[in-house]
Amino acid sequence: MRSVRTVRTAFADHRAARRARRRLSDELAAFRTAAERSELDLMLGRHSAEETREIHAILNQQEAERRYRRPLHVG
Secondary structure: OOOHHHHHHHHHHHHHHHHHHHHHHHHHHOOOOHHHHHHHHHHHOOOOHHHHHHHHHHHHHHHHHHHHHOOOOOO
């Protein structure tokens, strides 16, 4: 059975990981223009898929959110 200290440590680690992911997400959101995204893609291309998995997941989520929020053009 896990001790209370172990559970507290697990919760603290989880919160720290969430904060770190949120900071990374905020930093990646700054790459908005096509030129900035191209530069980011070049940087990411220097690393393995395993190393960039979390970054790509965040970028995909951000792109999906942008597309979802974009109003439909009726014309």
